Amino acid sequence: MWFFARDPVRDFPFELSPELPEGGPPGPWVLHRGRKKATGSPVSIFVYDVKPGVEEQTQVAKAAFKRLKTLRHPNILAYIDGLETDRCLHIVTEAVTPLGAYLKARAEAGDLRELELSWGLHQIVKALSFLVNDCSLIHNNVCMAAVFVDRAGEWKLGGLDYMYSAQGNGGGPSRKGIPELEQYDPPELADGSGRAVREKWSADMWRLGCLIWEVFNGPLPRAAALRNPGKIPKSLVPHYCELVGANPKVRPNPARFLQNCRAPGGFMNNRFVETNLFLEEIQIKEPAEKQKFFQELSKSLDSFPEDFCRHKVLPQLLTAFEFGSAGAVVLTPLFKVGKFLGAVEYQRKIIPVVVKMFSSTDRAMRIRLLQQMEQFIQYLDEPTVNTQIFPHVVHGFLDTNPAIREQTVKSMLLLAPKLNETNLNVELMKHFARLQAKDEQGPIRCNTTVCLGKIGSYLSAGTRHRVLTSAFSRATKDPFAPSRVAGVLGFAATHNLYSMNDCAHKILPVLCSLTVDPERSVRDQAFKAIRSFLSKLESVSEDPTQLAEAEKDVHAASSPGMGGAAASWAGWAVTGVSSLTSKLIRAHPTAAPAETNVPQRPVPEGHWETQEESKDAEEDSTAADRWDDEDWGSLEEAESVLAQQDNWSTGGQASWAGQTSNPGHKSQESDWSSWEAEDAWEQGWQEPSPPEPPPEGTRLASEYNWGGPEPSDKGDPFAALSVRREAGAQPRRDSWGDDNWEGLEAESRQAKAELARKKREERKREMEAKRAEKKTAKGPMKLGTRKLD
Incomplete structure (x- = not known):
């Protein structure tokens, strides 16, 4: 049955590459590239062709075949398979050069x-x-x-x-x-x-x-x-x-x-x-030693060869997470090594580990994942985000640790483009409504407003119409000044999503109320936004044919093409607020959070970013009328201005608390928890009531460039003017400024004191006149009568 004999070389599970051989060690061996037929994995194949008359050399080759097959050491060429026939010898090893x-x-x-x-x-x-x-x-x-x-x-x-x-x-x-x-x-x-x-x-x-x-x-x-x-x-x-x-x-x-x-x-x-010696013995190292090693590893990876990071460090990191107790410390070096991988390799090696990490209950791991999401978000597909990642991330909105809540809000800038209809328009909006209405941390409320402005284009037309105006209006009533700035800039960033009626009846009244805000940065941004909205309304009024063009995006579907831009803004959108909060913590370390004061964050300063925006707050007067993405970017200027103020004005904050009387921040808490059923975004904002007319004979407020009302005036700008007029004070005709604001408060206090003194003197004269009348009517006092007064 010799004709059924098979060629052992043809049945060999490895095949030689058609490329030219790479040479080999001195002697008769020739090194070829090859691959495994079943999996296609690369290997190296050493080939020796048996020739007649060289029996001694053939014996040397067979001895080498046997030695390599029996010797096993990490630093000796690893034997995989071999073939020995009368015509040739094949030694298959790991792929080498x-x-x-x-x-x-x-x-x-x-x-x-x-x-x-x-x-x-x-x-x-x-x-x-x-x-x-x-x-x-x-x-x-x-x-x-x-x-x-x-x-x-x-x-x-x-x-x-x-x-x-x-x-x-x-x-x-x-x-x-x-x-x-x-x-x-x-x-x-x-x-x-x-x-x-x-x-x-x-x-x-x-x-x-x-x-x-x-x-x-x-x-x-x-x-x-x-x-x-x-x-x-x-x-x-x-x-x-x-x-x-x-x-x-x-x-x-x-x-x-x-x-x-x-x-x-x-x-x-x-x-x-x-590092290499530690990796060779990592399986027998103590957990504390592994923790220290991985913490220090990321500092050295930049100086290590790329191939070493990809093929030696990365497998050890994956093994340490999968089977060890390394925890969150492997994340930083893991993502650093991931930069050396291609898209396919990253999807195969890193993404499964990332998905598993999101299900972890370790807070340190969760916050590091959220902080470094920008490094791997492009490799995540939408089904994975909606079914395996978002359900775990959303728990961060309810976490008791403010740092995790803040990072969860930031991560929505990256996740929003990949969320489906239900997760984005229903689930996420519920959490945003609750955070903006109830969270005790001012920076988190501010970040929620900023994030909502960034992802507004992804929302459905119905959700946008119901949510954006109410949310930004509520932000303008927040006691935390950067939140009010964020509300103003939120209107500017989403200007193309509002109808002309909304601009005139809902948005401009809210912005006008901020023109008397205690904070200079809030007033400046409010004036810029007002001019821009008025310019838009005026252009439509002059040419009604532009109405369709101006409102083309109001009822349009969400625009997923904006994802890259929104993700790129995530850095400045929250960094300035976090650094500002660090300043507030240092300035008032013992102050308790309160709605009538600037909220303080009850967490260590290290939990929050300390990177501070150092950009100048110079403004271009011509930029106020431009409606593009740069208008939203001016929030960075406002935050940098606020961040440069080391000491907040106590009087200004108290005045703001007196104006708002906290109606928009706490009164609708129960409604916000179920906003979808009861339309709580609409309920969170009320049309501002028109101001009461000034007393007869009082000069108009426009004639006075006063800085702001006193806390006791309850937000009535005419009360302070009346007091000053009665006291004989002269109006100040200087510009808006913090120095003038404080000077005006001093004058107003003096005027009140003077008026109170005059009233006491008048009352005293009235009492003396009454006594005199009684004394005259009763005649002279009788002996033994006690004088009562």
Whole structure:
């Protein structure tokens, strides 16, 4: 049945690549690239073709086949499979590249570093130490052609053709006829006798010195060139000289050579080698040691080779999270290494881990995920976001830790473009309504308003009409000044989503009420927004044909194309407020949160970002009439102005509390918890009542450039004017400013005091007149009568 015999080469589960061979170790072996037929994974295949008349060489090749198959060590070429027939020998190993080709490619790319070389030589010396000290084997073929590099940059020792036992009486296989190997023989073997007194490792250590010379200087032309160290680093030169010394007795053992190079100041004493050694033993390290290692790892990744990060660090990070107790500390280095991955590889390796992390109950992990979401959001598809990530993220809105609530709000800028109809227009709006209405932290309320303005274009037309006007109107009544600024800028950012009727009847009245706000930045932004809305209404009034163009976006569907822009604004949208809050914490560390004062955050300052916006608050007068995305960006200027004010005006805050009397922040709490059913966004805002007419004879407020009302005036701008008029005070005709505001308050207090004094004097005169009348009517006092007054 010979005709049923199958070709073993054809049935071999690996196939050679059609590319040209890459060479191989000295001798008959040829290195080919290959792949596994079942999976397509890359491998390297060493091929030896059996030829007649070279039986001795064939025996050497078969001995190398056997040695590689039985030796297992991390620094020795890893055997995967093999094929032995009468015509050929195939040895399948991990995918590797010859060291000479690898160093040439790295040098041409300008990315070859001494860190890589120090760790590579460390691996080769460690392999020699294993062979000599643990296995009593002499490699007998150490040279650059016998060293290979895998995809992670790890150096592997191969070329086991001429290996022999150190316990035997004779030497290894003959290497005659191969001149490229003879130049690596030590001087004591030059005569061919091999009987010089030496240690068993002496010859291999001489060849190690030749390898070191070639790594730094290129191919070795002749043995005499070893006398000149060339480009060998100074820290390695003394140890190199010991290796190429003429006396074989003084050449160090591989283990002692490693110890010498790892001494303080040695060539192999660096962060890269220490990291690799820790990763090799990470399974037996204590949890505390792993935590410290991962915390410090991200600082060093920038100086490490990219291939090393992708193929060695990344698997260890994934393993540490999957099976260890590393926790949130692996996130920073994990995302840093993820930058080196392609889209497909990132989707396959990182995303499953990220999805699993979101389900964790560890607060530290959750907040780090939210902080670094920008690094992986582009790799998440919409089904994954809506079904596996958003249900876990949404719990952050209810967290008792303000830092997590704040980061959850920030993350919505990135998640909103990928949310479906229900999650975006129903679920998310419920949480935003509750945060803006009930959260005790002013910065979180402000961030909620900012985020709503950013994602407004994603909302459905019906939700936009019901939500935006009410939400921004409520923000303008917030006691936290940046929240009021955010409300004004929210109107500006979403100006194209309102009808002309809404602009005239709902938005402008709200903005006009802010023109007497205690904070200068709020007033400035309100005036700019008013001018812009009026300009829009005026243009439509002059040319009614523009009405359709002006309201084209009011009933339009959501625009997912804006996602990139909204995500790019996330940084400034919240950083200024967080830094401002840090200032408030430092200025008032013991103040309790209250709705009538600026709310203080009851968390350590380190929980919040301390990065501060340093942009100038210069304003372009022509920019007020432009309706584009830059109008929304002016919130950054307003925040920077507020951030520069180290001390808040107590009188201003109290005045604001007196004006608002807190109707829009707490009165509708129960309605906001079920806004979808009861239309609470609409209920959260009431049309402002018109101001009462001034007393007869009082001058108009426009004639006075006063800075603001007193806290006791209950928000009536005419009360202070009446008091001043009765007291005979002269109106001040200067501009809006904090100095004038404070001066006006001082004058108003003086006027009140003067008026009270006059009333007391008048009352006293009236009492004296009454007494006089009584005394005259009753006549003179009788004896024994007691004077009652």
